[in-house]
Amino acid sequence: MRVIQWISEQWRSSNRFRIIVISASVLILVTFLYPFETTTVPQWNLRIVDDAGAPVREINVTEHWQNYLLETIGNEEAKTTNQDGLVSFDERGIRASIAGRLFARISRFGKYDNRGRPILYGAVVVWGNKSYETTVAVYPGEGAPQTEVRVQRLR
Secondary structure: OHHHHHHHHHHHHOHHHHHHHHHHHHHHHHHHHOOEEEEEEOOEEEEEEEOOOOEOOOOEEEEEEEEOOOOOOOEEEEEEOOOOOEEEEOOEEEEEOHHHHHHHHHHHOOOOOOOOOOOEEEEEEEEOOOOEOOEEEEEOOOOOOOOEEEEOEOO
16 A cells, blocks of 8 residues: 555656556557567578489469468469479568457467467478379478478389
8 A cells, every 4th residue: 555655656746657567658658569570480491302312393383371369261372393303482481469468368378279289380392293292391480490301203
């Protein structure tokens, strides 16, 4: 009770105290509402090779990514390898405020059973060529993603 009484007295008697309290409140509010960016999957440069190590040209590669905490649906982008079997995907991220992240965690509490699934997900699927098996590579969520995917030739 004494603390509340002291604050009340300071508020009434000191302009400096009011300025400090209002400034601190605005700073805290801005910090909680500013949308910080989180990287879901870093830039992913891949070389697609067959089981003999030769580059696979013009095969489809689709990148999938999602932040399970902040997004309800996943994202994807499809590209085709070049003549050297190379394909590159940009960094994937999402912007959300601290308040939004806290609200997302609280709103999913009790309703969301992730069964050990990580919050960040990234993967590529190599597909679309009748000569090769469909292959999947998963980004583990930390560190650099793998740089080479080996696809098996169908016999």
